[in-house]
Amino acid sequence: MSSDQRLPVRRTAKLSIGGQFPRSESGRTFEVWSRDGRLLAHAARASRKDLRDAVVAARGALGGWASRTAYNRGQILYRVAEIMEGRRAQLEDELRDAGASDPAGEVSRAIDRWVWYAGWADKIAQVAGGANPVAGPYFNFTIPEPTGVVGIVAPPEPALLGLVGRIAPAVVSGNVAVAVASERSPLPAVSLAEAIATSDVPGGVINVLTGSPSELVPWLAAHMDVNAIDLTGCPDELIADAERAAADNVKRVHRAGPAEQHLSEITAFVELKTVWHPMGS
Amino acid sequence: MSELEPVAPAHPVMPPWEYAPAPESRDIVRLQDRYGLFIGGEFVEPKSGRWFATIDPSNETVLAEVAEAGEEDVDVAVTAARSAYVTAWRDLPGSERAKYLYRIARALQERAREFAVLESMNGGKPIKESRDVDLPLAAAHFFYYAGWADKLEYAFPAMTPTPLGVAGQVIPWNFPLLMAAWKLAPALAAGNTAVLKPAETTPLTALLLGEVVQQAELPPGVVNILTGAGATGASLVEHPDVDKVAFTGSTEVGKQIRRAVAGTNKHLTLELGGKAANIVFEDAPIDQAVEGVVNGIFFNQGHVCCAGSRLLVQEPVFEELLEKLKVRLGTLRVGDPLDKNTDVGAINSRAQLHKIGELVASGVEEGAVMYQPPCDLPERGFWFAPTLFTGVSQSHRIAREEIFGPVLSILTFRTPEEAVEKANNTPYGLSAGVWTEKGSRILWMAERMRAGVVWANTFNRFDPSSPFGGYKESGFGREGGRHGLEPYVRLEPVS
Numbered sequence: 175m176s177s178d179q180r181l182p183v184r185r186t187a188k189l190s191i192g193g194q195f196p197r198s199e200s201g202r203t204f205e206v207w208s209r210d211g212r213l214l215a216h217a218a219r220a221s222r223k224d225l226r227d228a229v230v231a232a233r234g235a236l237g238g239w240a241s242r243t244a245y246n247r248g249q250i251l252y253r254v255a256e257i258m259e260g261r262r263a264q265l266e267d268e269l270r271d272a273g274a275s276d277p278a279g280e281v282s283r284a285i286d287r288w289v290w291y292a293g294w295a296d297k298i299a300q301v302a303g304g305a306n307p308v309a310g311p312y313f314n315f316t317i318p319e320p321t322g323v324v325g326i327v328a329p330p331e332p333a334l335l336g337l338v339g340r341i342a343p344a345v346v347s348g349n350v351a352v353a354v355a356s357e358r359s360p361l362p363a364v365s366l367a368e369a370i371a372t373s374d375v376p377g378g379v380i381n382v383l384t385g386s387p388s389e390l391v392p393w394l395a396a397h398m399d400v401n402a403i404d405l406t407g408c409p410d411e412l413i414a415d416a417e418r419a420a421a422d423n424v425k426r427v428h429r430a431g432p433a434e435q436h437l438s439e440i441t442a443f444v445e446l447k448t449v450w451h452p453m454g455s
Numbered sequence: 456m457s458e459l460e461p462v463a464p465a466h467p468v469m470p471p472w473e474y475a476p477a478p479e480s481r482d483i484v485r486l487q488d489r490y491g492l493f494i495g496g497e498f499v500e501p502k503s504g505r506w507f508a509t510i511d512p513s514n515e516t517v518l519a520e521v522a523e524a525g526e527e528d529v530d531v532a533v534t535a536a537r538s539a540y541v542t543a544w545r546d547l548p549g550s551e552r553a554k555y556l557y558r559i560a561r562a563l564q565e566r567a568r569e570f571a572v573l574e575s576m577n578g579g580k581p582i583k584e585s586r587d588v589d590l591p592l593a594a595a596h597f598f599y600y601a602g603w604a605d606k607l608e609y610a611f612p613a614m615t616p617t618p619l620g621v622a623g624q625v626i627p628w629n630f631p632l633l634m635a636a637w638k639l640a641p642a643l644a645a646g647n648t649a650v651l652k653p654a655e656t657t658p659l660t661a662l663l664l665g666e667v668v669q670q671a672e673l674p675p676g677v678v679n680i681l682t683g684a685g686a687t688g689a690s691l692v693e694h695p696d697v698d699k700v701a702f703t704g705s706t707e708v709g710k711q712i713r714r715a716v717a718g719t720n721k722h723l724t725l726e727l728g729g730k731a732a733n734i735v736f737e738d739a740p741i742d743q744a745v746e747g748v749v750n751g752i753f754f755n756q757g758h759v760c761c762a763g764s765r766l767l768v769q770e771p772v773f774e775e776l777l778e779k780l781k782v783r784l785g786t787l788r789v790g791d792p793l794d795k796n797t798d799v800g801a802i803n804s805r806a807q808l809h810k811i812g813e814l815v816a817s818g819v820e821e822g823a824v825m826y827q828p829p830c831d832l833p834e835r836g837f838w839f840a841p842t843l844f845t846g847v848s849q850s851h852r853i854a855r856e857e858i859f860g861p862v863l864s865i866l867t868f869r870t871p872e873e874a875v876e877k878a879n880n881t882p883y884g885l886s887a888g889v890w891t892e893k894g895s896r897i898l899w900m901a902e903r904m905r906a907g908v909v910w911a912n913t914f915n916r917f918d919p920s921s922p923f924g925g926y927k928e929s930g931f932g933r934e935g936g937r938h939g940l941e942p943y944v945r946l947e948p949v950s
Contacts, residue, residue, distance in 0.1 A: 301612055304937075306918065306920045306921045306922070306936055307920050308916070308918035308920055308921050309595065309918055309920075310916070310918070312913065312916060314918070314920075314921050316921075316922050316936065316938065401927070413717075413718055414717045414718025415717075415718075416717075417713070417714075417716075417717035417718055418713075418714045418717040418718075420713070420717075421710045421711075421713035421714045421717070422710065423882070423927075423928060424706070424709065424710065424713065424725065424727070424927065424928045424929075424930060424931065426931050431946065431948075432946075432947055432948060433947075433948035436613070436614075436948055437612060437613065438614065438946060445907065445926050446907065446922050446924070446933050446938055447901075447904075447906070447907055447908070447909060447926075448907065448908050448909070448921055448922050448923065449901045449908075449909045449910075449911060450908070450909070450910045450911065450913055450916050450921070451897065451911045451912060451913070452912055452913050
């Protein structure tokens, strides 16, 4: 039997929650088609319950992730880049099927983005924090700390780079993420989640949901255990309602700034803590 | 505990300390009968045609009538601010903006006593505090941010800052002038113009600041001051030509403002309520800790968003600390805010007095044990005696809700882990205090407090160079320091 007669094994496209790959508890899926009309997958269509499960998993992972040394977080995120490099072919295929204009270039940029943000892990505090020269006999310093659980609405395009560009700056400072992937092109997000799961990222730090943003965003914005929300990929008609819902627990709301990759994307999800202590002999 | 000897008072009972009255003269303040709105560099009559009385809360006498800005007045003020932004302020070299702010700082220093007396008259806070805390810090804030005005390009790595436009700023009644300084100084330094809405009960020092702004010859419209109540604030926040909203006040109103600006692209920072834990470990320097606890909750009658309103004491020192606290409470002098010996002044308003009374009643009703020192309160005005609660559980309202008054809830803990758990068990996250002689424990605790300011072996310290602001439902954004500029600039990556 020649190789082209062999029937390929198809992958089930599932959610990524707490380091596991469950189907939606709702049993729902949605069809994913290639631009040339092939049925690629029945992707899991996450429900409100899946979203809540993801938030619980994220909250559970926060303490461990935030308390790792910055050096360690940097190494782990660098390893995501290493693993993605080995999966280029799969990611490029998926982007090509999704109609991306430059699949190879997008994969390269996504990998490089992990490397860029990974390097920030142990530099954020020195650039964003500092010692404050107060007018009195006190030692006073300010340090950045993670905000907590960050909800992310990834842009529809670019499906891979857009998602990496939102997740990486959120988690590098010690936050954990629940990301809603591109509805139009969910498969690169599924593969990214698989790459992350085979890096050393602890389960629950990065959770990826596929499905419908218009269905999930209102719950993500209103969830009382989500501390911040990145609405970069949020459909325009949902933004005002999401911002109103975010008021209930004073969520930090962010939309990507004008720079594609920047320190400001990291500092959007840090809290600044200032500590005072008297000086004396 | 029954087998133990009764605990002796930590200090011998103090001899009665008599203080002769030492009132600061009110004569330095020249009050007008009526104050208009400060718009476009002039004090003008309100188009609303409405006025309201502002009082001295220590004796309920009317100090002056103040204009109530209506929607039309807000529109005129925002238009004046926009015009000043476009024609005068935005394009002024930073070095020139700086000199205007230095002028304001200097004027506040020169007229400090007048401002301090007026602050105490209108707000009820002890002259000792308005003179030694509010005024020096307000002047220092303008001086600090003046220095940033021509150095903005050094403040944000790889970013070019530009001003946002018109800032609508709504401030509370607990530090009226200081909050005006916190809001105006960074906004103006960064090149914005401002419409400031002082609190309903404490408009007078903000209006006097309007006079300072005139005397400093700022271009008309750069600073506008609208007096009024909640409706005026709401009109300002919702005005479509406001680019930036900054609010200090209650979490409840902060959430309303968040909802009001949803979907508008307005920049927003919120500095909201708190329920700070002040944590005393068994190895703490107890006498210093007692002073810190007293300062933490009775400073400014407890009208402080970062007040140390929940005292967490490690069990072995609970009895000793409580005894010393009670003795110390007995020495607090409650009364005339203008008396230089007064420690605790008047409650800011009748409404606030009711709120404090209601929460204290709930504490008694829910089973906590109340202690108040013998204390003669004046007959007129709004007063509340310094109050402690023991036997407080975490579910009690007095342990969960911001009282914003001179009321301390005391809880105990055994291990550092338990202290962390209890301290963070609140939707708020503005400040925290830690008292211990062990350096490693200070840093361990400081790291675990989910709060924007941690005071270790001190409490309630403020400085213009020190960022201040909350975690969680205590708000977002920082005031003070380099970080305090960020809410007032648009950042574009350096190309």
